[in-house]
Amino acid sequence: MNAKSGGALFIVGLGPGPERWLVPEASDVLAQADALIGYKPYTDRVPERAGLERFPTDNRVEISRAIHALELAQAGRKVAVVSGGDAGVFGMAAAVFEAMESGDPIWRTLDIRVIPGVSAVMAAAARLGAPLGHDFCVLSLSDNLKPWEVIARRLRAAAEGDFVIALYNPASKARPRQIFDAFDLLREHKDGATPVAFARAVGRPDQRLLVTDLAKADPGLVDMATLVLIGSSETRFIARPEGDPWLLTPRSYGVGR
């Protein structure tokens, strides 16, 4: 037995916010869908349209949202599940496949397509210059779904490997301390002069960029909408006559300096 024919599930990353960073394939599938599912701030970014039924939900109900999406697709609907940024990076893609893994085996026969998007780290890097010119790590600082020891182990490994480090979900009202703990840990392992950037709401009207260094960075300025970047030992500032310096992580490492 197969899922009802005609149904499809699109898992769509809406990008960091502005329309200009939404890939055409995402616009196309949003125009085809007859059901829209996601955390309300994301579904609100998709224009109202006749024939598009909307199912906005609260935060932190990813699995029930994913199950709902799979059920609708199985029933023959064309469903778009939306995330901010790239749906594959701490977005809804993992929730959908988790729901599939433990759910009705018929869901494995569904027509499922993940649409890639621009993730927050790419948008932040673009505004800052070229901080990702070399190897980097992407970590979520939320310990809702993993113990703090795992986060600490990964931060130490990222420092040991001298990767540029991008931190997602660095702080929320429920977890204001992690970002302080993360900076304490990184300061033990990395030079205080290491460039740091706080890139908040990049591409949106309330965008705010702060470029500083690891010694001076104040984690109290970080909120849930902030992408935190910490350089490698090779990351440096390029001063400008006006405005913040650019950030550069050169393509070469320890070669010819």
Place this chain on the structure above:
Amino acid sequence: MNAKSGGALFIVGLGPGPERWLVPEASDVLAQADALIGYKPYTDRVPERAGLERFPTDNRVEISRAIHALELAQAGRKVAVVSGGDAGVFGMAAAVFEAMESGDPIWRTLDIRVIPGVSAVMAAAARLGAPLGHDFCVLSLSDNLKPWEVIARRLRAAAEGDFVIALYNPASKARPRQIFDAFDLLREHKDGATPVAFARAVGRPDQRLLVTDLAKADPGLVDMATLVLIGSSETRFIARPEGDPWLLTPRSYGVGR
């Protein structure tokens, strides 16, 4: 003294290949530019247009290409420098800022905008399911610009941190051995059952996906157009009645299993 007014430098990621993954902002600046600079396979992807002068170059001349772009922008031209994928990830952004750092100070006053794009790792992940549902690292395996010891140290750190690992530039005719050495190293540190994917030319007509595990993976199948993904200890397969299994790295880590 400032740079000649009117000039601008756009550093543009063209995405992994298909038009459907090119962000509208990239299309917009490509339509405004009067000079196009890049490695020829990338400039070839931008349609011919009256008023757009083209400067295709060979591979491995990133810095001279960047200097040329900065000079043209300084002279008042609207210049687009193009990379594949995201220009910030092993693309032309770092080369331009390196050239700026050691070049004419006037270049620091230029109007420079980096346009983010969809990087290969996002496109590969989208096709494979949700392999980036949790923390990950992105490494270039090219040792043209860094010693192998740095690569090896980072691979060990990535294994120690149990990150999902994405490898760019895994092999070329000039360096066929690195990917074998990388797999040898990773096999010492990670379980043989760890899911591995080779995602070649994702989104293009010659796309080829291979899903396997670390013990069975044959690095001889990897070429320069391949994005190599190696799972964390939590990454797993979701079998399908037809076709390759999906890959999933769940959002939780060591919680409630």
